[in-house]
Amino acid sequence: MYILTTVARSPSPIMTGSSPASVATLPDDPFDEFLKPPPGETHEQRITRLTREEEASKISMAIDASIKVERQLRKKMRIVRLLLLGQSESGKSVTLRQFQRLYTPTAFREERILWRGVIQLNIVRSVRIILDALNRTSSPLASPSVSPKSQTRSLSKHHKARTSLFGSSSETSHPDDYLSGPGSNGHSNDLSDVETDSETHKTRPCLDSTEIESLKLRLFPLHHIEALLIAKLVPPNEEEATRLIASPESTNTYPPSHSARTSYKTQEIFVRPGPGWKGGLARARVSYPSFTGSPNGEESGSTNAGRPNSAGNIGLETSDEPQELLHRRKIRLEEYPGFFLNDLERVTSLKYVPTDDDVLKARLKTVGVSEYRFQMEVSTGPEIGTDWRIVDVGGSRSQVRQTWIPFFDNVDAIIFLAPISGFDQVLSEDRTVNRLEDSVLLWKTVCSNKLLANVDLVLFLNKCDILETKLKAGVRLAKYVKSFGDRANNLETVSKYFRSKFSAIHREYSPNPRKFYAFCTSVTDTATTAGIIASVRDMVIRQHLKQSKLML
Numbered sequence: 040m041y042i043l044t045t046v047a048r049s050p051s052p053i054m055t056g057s058s059p060a061s062v063a064t065l066p067d068d069p070f071d072e073f074l075k076p077p078p079g080e081t082h083e084q085r086i087t088r089l090t091r092e093e094e095a096s097k098i099s100m101a102i103d104a105s106i107k108v109e110r111q112l113r114k115k116m117r118i119v120r121l122l123l124l125g126q127s128e129s130g131k132s133v134t135l136r137q138f139q140r141l142y143t144p145t146a147f148r149e150e151r152i153l154w155r156g157v158i159q160l161n162i163v164r165s166v167r168i169i170l171d172a173l174n175r176t177s178s179p180l181a182s183p184s185v186s187p188k189s190q191t192r193s194l195s196k197h198h199k200a201r202t203s204l205f206g207s208s209s210e211t212s213h214p215d216d217y218l219s220g221p222g223s224n225g226h227s228n229d230l231s232d233v234e235t236d237s238e239t240h241k242t243r244p245c246l247d248s249t250e251i252e253s254l255k256l257r258l259f260p261l262h263h264i265e266a267l268l269i270a271k272l273v274p275p276n277e278e279e280a281t282r283l284i285a286s287p288e289s290t291n292t293y294p295p296s297h298s299a300r301t302s303y304k305t306q307e308i309f310v311r312p313g314p315g316w317k318g319g320l321a322r323a324r325v326s327y328p329s330f331t332g333s334p335n336g337e338e339s340g341s342t343n344a345g346r347p348n349s350a351g352n353i354g355l356e357t358s359d360e361p362q363e364l365l366h367r368r369k370i371r372l373e374e375y376p377g378f379f380l381n382d383l384e385r386v387t388s389l390k391y392v393p394t395d396d397d398v399l400k401a402r403l404k405t406v407g408v409s410e411y412r413f414q415m416e417v418s419t420g421p422e423i424g425t426d427w428r429i430v431d432v433g434g435s436r437s438q439v440r441q442t443w444i445p446f447f448d449n450v451d452a453i454i455f456l457a458p459i460s461g462f463d464q465v466l467s468e469d470r471t472v473n474r475l476e477d478s479v480l481l482w483k484t485v486c487s488n489k490l491l492a493n494v495d496l497v498l499f500l501n502k503c504d505i506l507e508t509k510l511k512a513g514v515r516l517a518k519y520v521k522s523f524g525d526r527a528n529n530l531e532t533v534s535k536y537f538r539s540k541f542s543a544i545h546r547e548y549s550p551n552p553r554k555f556y557a558f559c560t561s562v563t564d565t566a567t568t569a570g571i572i573a574s575v576r577d578m579v580i581r582q583h584l585k586q587s588k589l590m591l
């Protein structure tokens with residue numbers, strides 16, 4: 040304890056000197072008077088005095104040694120605080136899960152089973168996106184008689200009012216074909232698809248309505264499963280809060296009109312800080328009903344038969360239409376968060392235990408701010424004994440990002456996630472705002488924040504895997520970000536471009552010079568992310584040590 044430093048101590052050997060002669064050489068020393076041998080000291084008295092002084096010196100050295108040990112202990116008890124920031128769906132919680140997977144693997148493995156309920160909900164959500172697309176096809180809005188061009192034009196008015204990306208050509212933020220896309224779950228909407236879709240509609244008939252109705256009937260039990268899962272995961276008083284993204288399109292004909300149920304709203308399950316939700320997840324085991332059209336979902340114990348264990352079983356293979364429809368609408372379902380439809384057989388098996396990759400892929404929205412505390416299970420060198428605190432925030436605009444501010448104190452580093460694949464998408468919570476534009480604005484705010492002026496920034500240009508797929512599929516960045524010009528539309532060039540733009544903003548907006556690191560990441564990818572997270576950990580520890588040395 041530091042209190043030891045204030046305990047009165049005998050003079051140290053240097054202060055006492057080993058003989059009166061040494062004291063005599065320091066005539067201006069204010070301690071001279073006290074340290075002088077008493078006048079007329081006999082030989083025996085001198086021996087006794089020196090023996091006492093030697094003992095005092097030993098005690099003093101022991102105290103010095105204990106202070107040193109204390110300092111080391113304090114260093115060992117060091118707390119490193121890392122803050123994860125970024126818009127909703129940028130990958131913050133996945134990054135946290137990567138830290139957990141790498142540094143507390145036992146706890147991570149033990150909790151994998153808890154994610155099963157979330158993954159099941161993710162499946163239901165994907166199916167609902169397909170249903171919404173089907174509904175829109177059969178609704179008047181999607182009929183060829185309504186001009187999709189006029190729809191596009193009226194929505195693009197919103198986008199014209201927006202600010203420009205990277206302070207460059209303002210056209211980038213409001214291309215004529217900007218449209219809050221048809222993903223009627225209000226989520227990850229493409230900005231480009233309806234134009235193409237509308238052209239296709241002019242030449243292709245809508246889906247056969249009997250076919251749609253039959254598919255809807257077969258999928259209807261999923262609604263019941265979802266209700267069961269939500270009931271298990273969400274406390275009753277949170278029911279309204281789960282309905283974060285109600286969209287007008289989703290209040291239409293699902294469930295089928297003959298049902299007595301109220302209109303179906305798009306929901307996204309979320310987690311509030313604290314361990315409570317894990318209890319819910321532990322209880323959430325719902326087996327699947329028969330897909331004969333009757334909603335008979337039951338709790339575990341029911342048979343395996345009839346679960347949506349293949350794409351065919353839920354009607355995605357038996358008919359090409361849903362897939363064609365998604366393709367026409369350019370809804371790339373596999374790029375949506377929590378896409379497990381390709382693994383239906385595996386993830387709906389009764390013995391299913393989520394793998395590490397499944398846990399990283401699962402989507403569970405964060406609401407509020409949560410702090411995850413841990414010590415690395417296996418730690419070496421300087422990080423031994425470090426107490427890590429990783430703060431994960433809910434990133435959506437609806438959650439008042441002001442609530443982040445109290446957590447800006449005592450932060451060693453920030454990882455800011457900018458999902459750069461979102462250049463052609465809008466925010467779920469505000470479909471007039473382009474995702475990339477929102478990330479850029481948020482980045483400017485974080486860089487310029489005075490409370491964070493001395494905090495090192497780590498930028499994850501995230502979702503590079505999705506970005507690459509998108510670019511390879513022919514989506515052109517220049518269409519959305521005019522200043523990109525005629526550069527090559529490939530991952531390397533695009534990520535380099537984004538890195539230089541975000542880095543320029545950092546330089547321009549930071550109140551003080553500070554360290555800045557940028558990585559192109561796909562945080563769901565365990566292999567590539569492990570190395571990046573290890574570098575971040577080393578950097579944060581080094582920085583923390585530097586700071587604590589300055590403080591001691």
Ligand SMILES: Nc1nc2c(ncn2[C@@H]2O[C@H](COP(=O)(O)OP(=O)(O)OP(=O)(O)O)[C@@H](O)[C@H]2O)c(=O)[nH]1
Nearest residue numbers: 128129130131132133376377400405434502561562
């Ligand atoms: N393919 C791919 N998916 C990603 C990547 N990063 C995140 N995701 C997925 O995107 C979804 C959202 O990630 P989260 O970590 O929940 O996002 P968040 O930033 O915590 O979002 P909020 O909690 O709403 O603030 C999850 O389903 C992830 O699996 C990535 O680099 N590549």
Ligand SMILES: [Mg+2]
Nearest residue numbers: 131132404405
């Ligand atoms: Mg989150």
